[in-house]
Amino acid sequence: MYCTRKLTEQVWWVGGSDRRLALFENLFPITRGVSYNSYLILDEQTAVVDTVDSSISRQFLENVLHTLDGRPLDYLVINHMEPDHCASIETLLLRFPTLKLVGNAKTFAFMGQFYDFPLDGRTVTVKEGDTLSLGGHTLQFHMTPMVHWPEVMMTYESSEKLLFSADAFGSFGATGGNLFNDELNFDRDWLDDARRYYGNIVGKYGLQVQAALKKLSGLDIAMICPLHGPIWRSNLDYLLNKYDKWSRYEPEERAVAVLYASMYGDTENAVNLLAAGLADSGVKNIAMHDISSTHVSTLISEVFRCSHLVLAAPTYNNGVYPAMATFLHDMKALGLQNRTVALVENGSWAPVSGKLMREMLGELKGFQVLEPVVSLKSALKDSSLEPLFQLRDRILDSLNG
Numbered sequence: 001m002y003c004t005r006k007l008t009e010q011v012w013w014v015g016g017s018d019r020r021l022a023l024f025e026n027l028f029p030i031t032r033g034v035s036y037n038s039y040l041i042l043d044e045q046t047a048v049v050d051t052v053d054s055s056i057s058r059q060f061l062e063n064v065l066h067t068l069d070g071r072p073l074d075y076l077v078i079n080h081m082e083p084d085h086c087a088s089i090e091t092l093l094l095r096f097p098t099l100k101l102v103g104n105a106k107t108f109a110f111m112g113q114f115y116d117f118p119l120d121g122r123t124v125t126v127k128e129g130d131t132l133s134l135g136g137h138t139l140q141f142h143m144t145p146m147v148h149w150p151e152v153m154m155t156y157e158s159s160e161k162l163l164f165s166a167d168a169f170g171s172f173g174a175t176g177g178n179l180f181n182d183e184l185n186f187d188r189d190w191l192d193d194a195r196r197y198y199g200n201i202v203g204k205y206g207l208q209v210q211a212a213l214k215k216l217s218g219l220d221i222a223m224i225c226p227l228h229g230p231i232w233r234s235n236l237d238y239l240l241n242k243y244d245k246w247s248r249y250e251p252e253e254r255a256v257a258v259l260y261a262s263m264y265g266d267t268e269n270a271v272n273l274l275a276a277g278l279a280d281s282g283v284k285n286i287a288m289h290d291i292s293s294t295h296v297s298t299l300i301s302e303v304f305r306c307s308h309l310v311l312a313a314p315t316y317n318n319g320v321y322p323a324m325a326t327f328l329h330d331m332k333a334l335g336l337q338n339r340t341v342a343l344v345e346n347g348s349w350a351p352v353s354g355k356l357m358r359e360m361l362g363e364l365k366g367f368q369v370l371e372p373v374v375s376l377k378s379a380l381k382d383s384s385l386e387p388l389f390q391l392r393d394r395i396l397d398s399l400n401g
């Protein structure tokens with residue numbers, strides 16, 4: 001049975017959600033599931049904007065057929081050629097013999113790489129600024145490469161000011177009935193997943209996101225329709241500001257995240273003391289994560305959120321404790337920038353994790369390491385307190401500075 005929602009008089013949401021998938025991209029835990037949004041415009045001509053993942057293809061087809069109510073589908077706009085949005089292209093081609101696919105040159109190159117269905121005479125290739133009239137609705141295409149694949153474009157519908165934004169402005173999390181941002185508590189229920197989605201999926205491409213935001217600033221947008229998560233029809237500046245901050249690698253909050261590793265509890269003891277000292281000095285909302293039990297995508301998300309990080313790890317086989325090394329590697333791979341970091345190292349015979357963490361952070365742009373780097377040899381002693389308190393004070397100076 002169909003399950004759709006109306007965006008405007010002639011525009012429908014025909015997507016769905018998957019709550020069974022454990023790992024998005026077989027990598028990112030999605031305990032709240034994920035939605036795959038697709039949109040259908042009913043005008044003199046009809047158009048679907050992007051399809052969905054194979055997990056919900058049956059629901060999608062029912063939604064499309066119901067909404068078309070016997071009419072043919074004239075166009076399928078493909079803003080993004082990633083398979084989680086493309087699984088139903090062939091089904092639609094087979095179902096609607098006059099259907100034309102709308103994409104850019106790269107879209108169709110990728111399509112040939114992923115799929116074998118024949119495309120002869122069934123494609124409309126668009127480039128920056130091209131328009132396609134459906135009757136009362138006009139689609140305009142804007143190339144936004146690397147947000148987050150090279151072929152990505154956004155489609156702007158000018159009569160109702162709708163922006164179909166591909167993966168940009170999306171979020172992990174299944175939608176359940178409530179689809180529009182004004183129907184749900186975004187700050188409470190969605191922001192963490194939206195940030196985690198941005199940071200890990202799009203986060204590497206801050207420059208390209210900035211270029212896209214610049215392009216979009218010339219458009220009068222009433223609704224942002226992403227491929228995952230809620231649709232935005234109010235308070236758009238809230239979301240645009242988050243994207244602006246995230247893509248400039250500016251912290252969202254002046255806040256401390258303590259990200260530590262520990263086998264026997266000594267490094268953990270040190271960061272607990274440090275955090276308690278910060279709290280005694282008035283620092284609120286300190287986030288503390290054991291990085292061995294926190295998925296690295298959450299750690300990355302915390303870096304996007306917080307201005308100050310405490311990284312603490314034991315030395316392990318003359319290297320950095322593996323979970324910390326993985327996290328640092330991920331930060332580098334995503335090109336994170338501009339954070340202030342306090343370091344705590346531990347080791348029972350030759351601690352080097354502090355030096356190594358510093359070296360790895362040195363490869364990141366705009367990362368500032370606070371002194372002193374606290375060096376522990378196994379369990380904390382009275383003599384460990386002074387350097388820890390010094391570090392606490394440096395963090396406070398920096399936070400309040």
Ligand SMILES: Cc1cc2nc3c(=O)[nH]c(=O)nc-3n(C[C@H](O)[C@H](O)[C@H](O)COP(=O)(O)O)c2cc1C
Binds near residue numbers: 261263265266314315
């Ligand atoms: C497999 C393994 C390798 C280690 N390698 C080193 C090392 O190369 N250098 C060192 O000083 N300590 C090394 N250690 C010791 C730990 O770094 C040290 O005991 C530290 O205090 C543990 O901190 P924790 O209590 O927070 O787990 C190693 C420990 C283990 C289990």
